[in-house]
Amino acid sequence: MKLYVILFTLILLIGFCTSTNQLHARRSLQDYVDSFVNTGKIQLRGGVLKLNDTVIRQIWSFFKAKYRRIYSSNRQEGERLRIFVRHLKYVLKSNFKKTRTYQLGLNQFSDWTLAEFDALKKGLKVSRSLARFYQRHYHARRLKRNLQKHRYNDRRFSDNWFDKVLNQDQHNNDTSSLPKTFDWRTKTVVSPIKSQGGCGSCYAFASVAVLESVYAIKTNSKNVTEFSPQQIVDCSNNGNSGCYGGLFQPTIEYFKEKGGKIATDASYPYVGRTDESCRKDGINEIDLGQIEYIDIPVGDEKQMAEVLINNGPIFIGLDADSELFMFYKSGVLKIDNCPNDREDMDHAMVIVGYGYDEKLKLPYWILKNSWGVKWGESGYLRLIKDADNMCGIATMASYAKLT
Incomplete structure (x- = not known):
């Protein structure tokens, strides 16, 4: 009986993980971020972004799962998280502007510094x-x-x-x-x-x-x-x-x-x-x-x-x-x-x-x-x-x- 219970639990867990991974694959990171904006959990008041740590942790977890990020240490993850949060706030503030003609979206580069992005994703060399x-x-x-x-x-x-x-x-x-x-x-x-x-x-x-x-x-x-x-x-x-x-x-x-x-x-x-x-x-x-x-x-x-x-x-x-x-x-x-x-x-x-x-x-x-x-x-x-x-x-x- 215990064996059946264990097997049933494993099947549920595998199914949950599979459905979660499929959800991450289908849904863009920015769509997930926008869901917090649409429900009022992220706001811009008087030019100040209202964003609590719980929401940040949820978005960060979604990002890591979607792009399969694994960091070598807690210190490295902390550094990448700080970069990520800076980009998150930049994108949010830009998208709150009513006069904008474009939409920004967090993506697979969201835990990179701008210098890293320049070095790895460009390459026009003007001597x-x-x-x-x-x-x-x-x-x-x-x-x-x-x-x-x-x-x-x-x-x-x-x-x-x-x-x-x-x-x-x-x-x-x-x-x-x-x-x-x-x-x-x-x-x-x-x-x-x-x-x-x-x-x-x-x-x-x-x-x-x-x-x-x-x-x-x-x-x-x-x-x-x-x-x-x-x-x-x-x-x-x-x-x-x-x-x-x-x-x-x-x-x-x-x-x-x-x-x-x-x-x-x-x-x-x-x-x-x-x-x-x-x-x-x-x-x-x-x-x-x-x-x-x-x-x-x-x-x-x-x-x-x-x-x-x-x-x-x-x-x-x-x-x-x-x-x-x-x-x-x-x-x-x-x-x-x-x-x-x-x-x-x-x-x-x-x-x-x-x-x-x-x-x-x-x-x-x-x-x-x-x-x-x-x-x-x-x-x-x-x-x-x-x-x-x-x-x-x-x-x-x-x-x-x-x-």
């Missing part, structure tokens, strides 16, 4: 030499306009010299004929959202995403061939640094040196480490053809829209050094005083479309990220468009052309 190049690029455009305006002739500033420095196509900035909204995702040329894991390889994922799309457009394919970011991490080391950051331009130069050949993701899968040697054998490579990269003039969001429609998705850099990026959940992100200098760019994403939010009365860019489908709007971000180069979205914009 001083590249920053100087972009500065020269900008001044070269201004100088050419001034010389043409004043009809000044100097062999040092020939058209060939300017064309070499600018390295870009000329576009008509009249965007009156462009559609109000556009989204490459509806054309079946955008691959699924992926996660870079704990590797600073955003540049590799963004580069691959651009090449996947322009190749699908070029070949008029109904299915996207997914390319390998790991090949870039392992092999494109002339200007890139594996999991420690890189850029679009040296990545494209690497594939140009390879004759336009790029490995498929299936044959060269992502492992998110830099200790892998560059694989040569046993991989399936696609011939992209002739490949070039072209930089869009700094700050020119109108030309970005034109290039997006006429050529395909665009590689961009952002200053994502904010908890607003870390905990973005939905809506149109709009950040006061967000830097847009080249030296501040620290994360790469891909523009796949743009639109207009009728409720908020705001235009926005649609950005594909590499932080997994549980971040943002199923892995995507909407960032305000035509707002003085918000967070540098038009500071390092580049695209690829395949012929």
Whole structure:
């Protein structure tokens, strides 16, 4: 009889744990937090957040169970709990603002410091030499306009010299004929959202995403061939640094040196480490053809829209050094005083479309990220468009052309 009682108790416990785990899997952390807001257990009164320890412990327990956090000691858990509570209060205070255009949400990064997040989830590396190049690029455009305006002739500033420095196509900035909204995702040329894991390889994922799309457009394919970011991490080391950051331009130069050949993701899968040697054998490579990269003039969001429609998705850099990026959940992100200098760019994403939010009365860019489908709007971000180069979205914009 005792044996039956013990077995019955074990079955109940297993069933309870299973149902609890399933509940955690289905319900987002922020939804759980919002349940306390909706029942009045979390309030904001006079700018002061009312949040008791019991509620914090419940939310913390939910977070640990959902993301399977196990800490090595009570001291370590205490440190992570303090980080978590700071983020919890930040997200709550932001979401209580009635004028906000976006929603934040606690997620799998909620017990990370911002410095840890920067190191592990970004990876756009802007060296001083590249920053100087972009500065020269900008001044070269201004100088050419001034010389043409004043009809000044100097062999040092020939058209060939300017064309070499600018390295870009000329576009008509009249965007009156462009559609109000556009989204490459509806054309079946955008691959699924992926996660870079704990590797600073955003540049590799963004580069691959651009090449996947322009190749699908070029070949008029109904299915996207997914390319390998790991090949870039392992092999494109002339200007890139594996999991420690890189850029679009040296990545494209690497594939140009390879004759336009790029490995498929299936044959060269992502492992998110830099200790892998560059694989040569046993991989399936696609011939992209002739490949070039072209930089869009700094700050020119109108030309970005034109290039997006006429050529395909665009590689961009952002200053994502904010908890607003870390905990973005939905809506149109709009950040006061967000830097847009080249030296501040620290994360790469891909523009796949743009639109207009009728409720908020705001235009926005649609950005594909590499932080997994549980971040943002199923892995995507909407960032305000035509707002003085918000967070540098038009500071390092580049695209690829395949012929």
